[in-house]
Structure formats: structure tokens, C-alpha cells
Amino acid sequence: MGDNNYDKELDVAVRVVQMACSLCQRVQEGLVSSTSNDHVKSKDDDSLVTVADWSVQATVSLMLSESFSNQKVSIVAEEDVQTLSKSDSVGLLTAVVNTVNECLAEAPKYGFQSPKEALGTSQILEAISRCNSTGGCNGRHWVLDPVDGTLGFVRGDQYAVALALIEEGKVVIGVLGCPNYPRKKEWLNHHHHHQSYQSMPKMSDTSDTWEKGCVLYAQKGSGEAWMQPLIHGNKKHTWSSSAQRVLVSAIDDPALATFCEPVEKANTNHSFTAGVAHSMGLKKQPMRVHSMVKYAAIARGDAEIFMKFAQSGYKEKIWDHAAGVIIVEEAGGVVTDAGGHPLDFSRGLYLEGLDRGIVACSGTTLHEKLIGSVYASWESSNL
Numbered sequence: 001m002g003d004n005n006y007d008k009e010l011d012v013a014v015r016v017v018q019m020a021c022s023l024c025q026r027v028q029e030g031l032v033s034s035t036s037n038d039h040v041k042s043k044d045d046d047s048l049v050t051v052a053d054w055s056v057q058a059t060v061s062l063m064l065s066e067s068f069s070n071q072k073v074s075i076v077a078e079e080d081v082q083t084l085s086k087s088d089s090v091g092l093l094t095a096v097v098n099t100v101n102e103c104l105a106e107a108p109k110y111g112f113q114s115p116k117e118a119l120g121t122s123q124i125l126e127a128i129s130r131c132n133s134t135g136g137c138n139g140r141h142w143v144l145d146p147v148d149g150t151l152g153f154v155r156g157d158q159y160a161v162a163l164a165l166i167e168e169g170k171v172v173i174g175v176l177g178c179p180n181y182p183r184k185k186e187w188l189n190h191h192h193h194h195q196s197y198q199s200m201p202k203m204s205d206t207s208d209t210w211e212k213g214c215v216l217y218a219q220k221g222s223g224e225a226w227m228q229p230l231i232h233g234n235k236k237h238t239w240s241s242s243a244q245r246v247l248v249s250a251i252d253d254p255a256l257a258t259f260c261e262p263v264e265k266a267n268t269n270h271s272f273t274a275g276v277a278h279s280m281g282l283k284k285q286p287m288r289v290h291s292m293v294k295y296a297a298i299a300r301g302d303a304e305i306f307m308k309f310a311q312s313g314y315k316e317k318i319w320d321h322a323a324g325v326i327i328v329e330e331a332g333g334v335v336t337d338a339g340g341h342p343l344d345f346s347r348g349l350y351l352e353g354l355d356r357g358i359v360a361c362s363g364t365t366l367h368e369k370l371i372g373s374v375y376a377s378w379e380s381s382n383l
């Protein structure tokens with residue numbers, strides 16, 4: 001691992017992700033209970049963006065600047081201010097400004113300073129647009145997906161806040177906030193989620209028996225991945241001292257393994273993965289989950305395999321994977337492209353050179369079988 005130690009960066013990143021998760025929970029509660037959807041917008045590629053995406057991006061940008069003010073902080077992040085600056089977005093922008101200021105007022109709870117007075121619109125727009133780095137193989141770059149799985153977020157379902165640090169092209173820390181990670185792994189499944197929703201305790205339920213949500217994190221080369229509970233509501237949690245180690249599953253028999261994949265067929269080829277699953281002897285139905293919570297499920301040992309095969313021509317972005325990949329690897333898992341090569345985070349915004357798709361496994365036995373099945377299925381799917 002050399003002399004590099006990222007303890008300070010990791011500590012800051014975990015606290016800012018905790019803060020962002022609390023922001024998201026507040027916004028999601030508002031969205032799910034509201035009948036209007038004026039806080040959700042469609043982007044040019046028809047994907048969604050919400051008040052939470054921009055507000056988290058602003059908050060993380062501000063807290064990283066506060067914490068590393070002596071350095072030039074480079075941040076690669078998903079959102080820009082284009083949609084937000086349009087004349088018909090005044091209501092949206094006001095909501096972002098209010099949400100960020102509400103969140104900043106709580107900053108001391110997370111060991112950060114609150115600004116002396118509420119921030120204005122221009123400061124918040126500036127904080128969002130400052131995250132316009134394009135990464136690359138030189139120097140340090142933070143990589144942020146403020147809300148990953150925005151569709152899941154809007155549906156009241158799974159989503160994640162993902163923050164990673166890349167140094168000289170390698171991911172060195174990863175933090176993944178999963179505010180709706182359920183107590184029972186079966187509840188992760190999108191379909192089960194709705195069936196069991198009525199019987200699930202509500203978000204406002206503060207009973208101690210109900211633990212939902214977590215923040216996972218790892219540092220490169222440590223061989224350890226950790227999980228903290230979320231700070232719920234106003235409860236004073238000793239969250240920083242209640243971290244638990246997470247480990248991948250020991251299951252290496254495909255017949256017993258669970259594989260997870262994106263919910264939407266637009267984001268992955270469900271029929272191809274069904275063929276791969278059959279070919280390698282997976283017996284269980286796929287667990288379809290929004291967001292990088294799929295990586296969290298592998299790291300926590302709640303599932304053994306994650307596959308994503310996007311349409312050819314779609315370029316995977318680094319912020320959709322960086323934090324998840326390092327957490328799974330440090331928890332004992334293996335993540336590669338479909339050719340078995342490690343993902344390359346050194347080439348800018350995209351995972352350039354990716355061979356077909358991404359596969360994550362709890363161990364090498366399943367990984368080798370999976371790569372073999374992808375090879376066989378790809379051949380036959382192209383006959």
C-alpha cells in the first residue's frame with residue numbers, strides 16, 4: 001500500500017456522506033408524500049434529476065472545500081447547473097437553496113462548520129458548477145454521484161450517495177451511503193419492496209428495533225470494508241464508534257448464489273443476463289435493485305453477483321462505479337469487465353475500454369464461472 005494514508009480524506013468523506021443521506025431522506029419523504037412533481041426534472045437524455053441531486057452536490061462541494069481549503073479541490077460529479085439556471089426553474093432553484101441551507105445548519109452535528117449566514121443563490125450555483133473536473137490519470141480527483149438511482153429515489157425505493165477519491169488514476173477511497181438499505185435483504189428487491197411496503201415500518205418510525213440505512217466505506221489496500229448506521233432524525237447516535245466490518249458472502253456454489261442487476265431494462269440487457277445466469281447454474285430469480293446499493297449488497301454478503309450489460313454505445317461513467325468497486329474489493333470481492341479486466345478509472349469521465357459489461361462477484365470461484373458463461377453466452381447470442 002506504500003506510504004499513502006487517506007485517513008483524513010476518508011473521515012471527511014464519511015461525515016459528508018452521512019450529512020448528504022440525511023438531506024436525501026428529508027427530500028425523499030417530501031417527494032413521496034407530495035402529489036406535485038415540480039421538484040423532479042427530466043434532463044436532455046430523459047433521465048431524472050431532483051432537488052436532492054443538486055443539493056447533495058452543492059453540500060459535498062462546500063464541505064470538501066471547507067475541509068481541504070489549502071488544496072485545489074478537483075471534483076468530478078454528475079450534475080451541472082444548466083437545467084437549474086433555466087428561467088422556468090426558479091421554483092426548483094429556490095428549493096435547492098433552501099434544502100442546502102437547512103442541511104448546512106446541521107453541519108456541526110457532522111463535525112463541520114455551519115456558514116455564519118445562509119448562503120445565497122449564486123454561492124450555491126457556484127458550488128455545484130465547481131464540480132466540473134474531468135478526472136484523469138494525474139493528481140487527486142473526488143468523484144461524486146450525488147444521488148445514484150434517481151429513479152429509485154423518486155419511487156421511494158433504493159438509491160445511494162456515492163463519493164470516491166481517485167489518485168493517479170486509482171480509486172483510493174470509496175464511501176457509499178445507502179439510506180434505504182433494509183434490515184432484511186429480501187426487501188431489497190424492487191418487486192418485493194412494493195408488496196411488503198405496507199408491513200415495513202415508516203421512515204419516521206424511531207423505534208430502536210428498526211434499523212434501516214447505512215454508510216459503507218473502504219480504503220484501498222486495507223483489506224477491510226466498514227459499515228456505519230445512519231444518523232436517524234434527531235437521535236444522538238454514537239455512529240462513528242459503532243462501525244462494523246463487512247465481508248462478502250462465502251457462498252461459491254452457483255445454485256445457492258443470488259445475482260442482482262438494474263431494475264430498468266433500458267440500463268442492462270435482462271435477457272442476456274438471464275442466459276448467463278442459466279448457463280452458470282444460478283437457480284434463484286434475479287434481485288433487481290436500483291442504484292449502487294447492488295455493490296453494497298455484494299460487500300455486505302447479501303448477494304453474490306452483480307452484472308450490468310448496458311446497450312452497446314453507452315459509456316459507463318466513473319461516478320456510477322468508483323465507490324462501489326473499491327468497497328466490494330476491500331470486502332473480499334472481485335470486480336472486472338466482462339473480459340475479466342479491472343475497470344480503468346484513469347481515463348476521464350468514462351470507463352474507457354470497458355469490455356461489454358461489468359461483473360462483480362463475492363469471490364474468484366464464482367467470478368471465473370461467470371466470465372466463462374459470459375464468453376459462452378456471448379458467442380451463442382451472436383450466432
Ligand SMILES: Nc1ncnc2c1ncn2[C@@H]1O[C@H](COP(=O)(O)OS(=O)(=O)O)[C@@H](OP(=O)(O)O)[C@H]1O
Pocket residue numbers: 047078145147148149150151152261262263264265266267268289290291292310311314317320
Ligand atoms: N442507457 C443507459 N444504460 C446504462 N446505464 C445508464 C443508462 N442511462 C443512465 N444510466 C446510468 O445508470 C444509473 C442507474 O443505474 P441503476 O442500476 O440504478 O438502474 S436501474 O434504475 O436499477 O434500472 C444512472 O445513475 P443516476 O443517473 O445517478 O441514477 C445512470 O448513470
Ligand SMILES: [Mg+2]
Pocket residue numbers: 047048078150
Ligand atoms: Mg442521473
Ligand SMILES: [Mg+2]
Pocket residue numbers: 145147148149319320
Ligand atoms: Mg448514477
Ligand SMILES: [Mg+2]
Pocket residue numbers: 053078145146147148149150
Ligand atoms: Mg446520479
